Amino acid sequence: MIPQYGAEETAALLTPAAAADALAGVLRAGLDPESCPQRSALPVPGGGELLLMPAAAGAYAGVKIAGVAPGNPALGLPRITGSYLLMDGPTLRPLALFDGAALTALRTPAVSALALRHLAPAGRALRMVLFGSGPQAYGHLEAVLGVRELSGVVVVGRNPVSARKLTAHARALGVPARTGVPADVAEADLVLCCTTAREPLFDGRLVAPAVTVVAVGSHEPEARETDTALVRRAAVYVESRAAALREAGDLLVPEAEGAIGPGHINGTLADLVAGRMPAAGAPGSPQLFKSVGMAWEDLAVAVAMYRAAGGATARGSCAT
Numbered sequence: 001m002i003p004q005y006g007a008e009e010t011a012a013l014l015t016p017a018a019a020a021d022a023l024a025g026v027l028r029a030g031l032d033p034e035s036c037p038q039r040s041a042l043p044v045p046g047g048g049e050l051l052l053m054p055a056a057a058g059a060y061a062g063v064k065i066a067g068v069a070p071g072n073p074a075l076g077l078p079r080i081t082g083s084y085l086l087m088d089g090p091t092l093r094p095l096a097l098f099d100g101a102a103l104t105a106l107r108t109p110a111v112s113a114l115a116l117r118h119l120a121p122a123g124r125a126l127r128m129v130l131f132g133s134g135p136q137a138y139g140h141l142e143a144v145l146g147v148r149e150l151s152g153v154v155v156v157g158r159n160p161v162s163a164r165k166l167t168a169h170a171r172a173l174g175v176p177a178r179t180g181v182p183a184d185v186a187e188a189d190l191v192l193c194c195t196t197a198r199e200p201l202f203d204g205r206l207v208a209p210a211v212t213v214v215a216v217g218s219h220e221p222e223a224r225e226t227d228t229a230l231v232r233r234a235a236v237y238v239e240s241r242a243a244a245l246r247e248a249g250d251l252l253v254p255e256a257e258g259a260i261g262p263g264h265i266n267g268t269l270a271d272l273v274a275g276r277m278p279a280a281g282a283p284g285s286p287q288l289f290k291s292v293g294m295a296w297e298d299l300a301v302a303v304a305m306y307r308a309a310g311g312a313t314a315r316g317s318c319a320t
Contacts, residue, residue, distance in 0.1 A: 002094045003309065010102035013305040016143035019110030020117070022304035023297060027273045031057055033240040034268075036296045039219070047071060051082075055295035060306075062086045062299045066100050070196070079134075079196070080104055086302045096306050105135045107301045108293060109143035111269070112192070112214045115237060115289040117147050118272040120190060120212045125151035129184050131201050131225070132194035133157035133166045136216065140192050141170060154180035154188070156201070185211075193217055193225035204230025209284030215250050219292040224249040226288065228259045234288035235266045239297070247292040 005013070014022075027033075040052040048069040055062060066082035073079055082100030087093060120126065128150050130137055137155070144150065153170045155177060157163030163179045170177035182202035185191050193201055193215040204227045207213065213234070215225045231254045238244035244251055245262060254260045267276070 002096055004097045005099060005305070005309075007099040007102040010099040010305065011106060013308045014106060014301065015146065016106060016110050016113050016139065017146040018308075019106050019301045019304060020114040020143070020147075022300045023110055023114050023269075024273050026057060026296070026300045027270045029058075031270075031296060031300075033270060033294060033296055034242050036240070036243075036294060038243065038246060039293075039295065053295035053298060055299040056089060057296065057299055057303075059089045060086060060095075060299060060303050061089045061092060062295075062302050064100050064103070064295065064298045066104065084298060084302050086299075086306055096302075096309070098302055098305060101135075103298060103301060103305075104293070105139050107297050108136055108216050108291065109139035110301065111239065111291050111293075111297055112140055112216060112289065113143040113147050115214065115269060115272065115291075116144060116190075116212065119237065119287045119289060120148050121210070122148070125149040126189035127152050127154075127187060128190040128192065129154045129156060129180065129188040130166075130192050130194065131156045131182075131197075132192075132217070133159060133162035134194070134196075136194035137166055137192075138169065140194050140214075140216075141166070141173070141175075144190065144192070145173065145175070148190070150175050153177040154184045156180050156182055156184065158195075190214075195225060197225050198223040200227035200230075201225050203227065204233065207233075207286050209286065211286045213286055213288045214291070215288065216291045216293075218249055219247045221247060221249050221252045224253050226250045226290075228254040228257055230286065231264070231288065232259050234286045236264055237267050237269065237272065237287065237289045238265055239269050239291055239294050241265055241268060243292050243294055244290060248290050250288075250290045 042050040051066040053064040080101040084098040167177040186206040191213040
């Protein structure tokens with residue numbers, strides 16, 4: 001039997017910083033996110049969605065099968081389920097099976113952390129407003145602490161009990177924290193959106209110049225966490241132009257409104273990692289990193305996990 005890693009074992013294999021390093025490594029090695037296969041989404045009776053995300057790079061291939069069940073939290077079950085199968089590239093021999101939800105809970109904050117290494121102000125402690133109080137919010141708090149110093153965190157969540165628990169967790173990590181309201185973005189240096197919201201979470205006109213906003217909560221063309229006012233003002237960065245123009249409602253809704261055009265994207269994660277810093281927009285513009293999640297990221301993190309348990313490196317470009 002191939003090695004199987006449950007949720008706790010999967011989560012323990014890598015830190016967010018190490019996962020971010022793995023993502024940067026495959027980009028520096030030449031992986032082109034623009035050529036990577038898109039996810040397949042199948043609606044499931046009852047309101048859920050089944051996602052299939054394959055990728056191949058160099059010596060490895062892999063596929064994530066993930067379920068998104070919005071009704072699960074009310075039943076005391078996780079909203080995200082699934083598994084990740086990592087395979088040897090040349091032979092397609094199965095190498096390891098990882099918990100898909102735990103992989104996603106690590107991969108998404110690692111992508112954000114990699115973007116923040118290049119976009120967030122350095123050299124001073126930052127004030128962060130964090131929207132959400134679920135697994136992604138916890139993961140992003142840890143990931144941000146790995147790349148920047150925080151002077152304080154304001155948690156804005158729909159569930160007051162969950163929001164208070166996250167603030168207590170932040171304090172346990174040594175960060176002053178409190179619960180707050182959407183208008184607190186006016187005092188933020190960083191704004192992280194880690195929710196299941198389908199409508200904007202805050203008024204983008206309140207965000208100060210030079211603030212960095214990260215939005216990771218949706219991958220659907222009609223769902224968004226940020227509003228048109230912010231997107232119109234911001235210098236926008238994405239994982240892949242092609243993926244963003246398929247799936248990023250934060251950009252597609254303003255485009256449908258005629259507020260921006262397809263060329264509004266300033267650069268990609270690969271540009272940032274390679275040091276190809278494009279024009280950053282008007283002086284003092286906020287910076288928005290919009291993530292939809294991509295299969296190459298899952299593969300890069302899964303390979304790093306496999307290596308941590310005893311394997312080799314991934315190289316090359318994405319292929320179908």
